[in-house]
Amino acid sequence: MHDIVLAFAKWLEASPWGVMARESIWAYPVVQLTHFTGLSIWLGTNFALDLRLLGLGKQRTTAAQMTQDLFVWNWIGFAIVVTGGFMLFSGIATSFIGNIAFQWKLGLFVPTALVWHVIVQRKARNWGQGTDTPGIAKLAALTEILLWICVITAAVEIPNH
Numbered sequence: 001m002h003d004i005v006l007a008f009a010k011w012l013e014a015s016p017w018g019v020m021a022r023e024s025i026w027a028y029p030v031v032q033l034t035h036f037t038g039l040s041i042w043l044g045t046n047f048a049l050d051l052r053l054l055g056l057g058k059q060r061t062t063a064a065q066m067t068q069d070l071f072v073w074n075w076i077g078f079a080i081v082v083t084g085g086f087m088l089f090s091g092i093a094t095s096f097i098g099n100i101a102f103q104w105k106l107g108l109f110v111p112t113a114l115v116w117h118v119i120v121q122r123k124a125r126n127w128g129q130g131t132d133t134p135g136i137a138k139l140a141a142l143t144e145i146l147l148w149i150c151v152i153t154a155a156v157e158i159p160n161h
Contacts, residue, residue, distance in 0.1 A: 013091070042081050052066050064129050101160070116143060
């Protein structure tokens with residue numbers, strides 16, 4: 001399996017977008033800015049819903065309404081994150097696949113947090129019908145916030161490994 005991943009990483013680095021991300025003076029910073037913008041949208045909408053489920057902030061709308069209002073923005077942010085992340089990865093893919101922080105981030109934390117997010121997003125429609133949120137919803141929201149903090153921590157550690 002490792003040989004297949006390594007071969008893919010080498011192919012990706014040699015691809016036009018991999019070479020551009022690695023060798024262009026402007027491409028990497030622009031792609032990184034795009035990735036961080038997507039993260040801001042993605043995590044901002046995630047945390048807004050989670051904080052609402054926790055009962056924090058103004059309660060002008062229900063969590064169910066907030067889920068509906070933020071749904072499109074949430075997934076637009078996700079698409080930007082994935083696109084930008086793929087471009088960043090393509091420039092130095094062989095370095096990333098051997099990086100323990102990157103392995104934890106993409107191998108464990110991101111899939112777990114993403115699946116958990118989809119569950120919370122779907123359940124929030126039922127949990128958040130009224131102004132009082134059930135205890136399980138609060139636990140789910142807190143768990144999602146903690147999972148995304150793990151993702152962020154692993155991402156910050158990537159340059160250190």
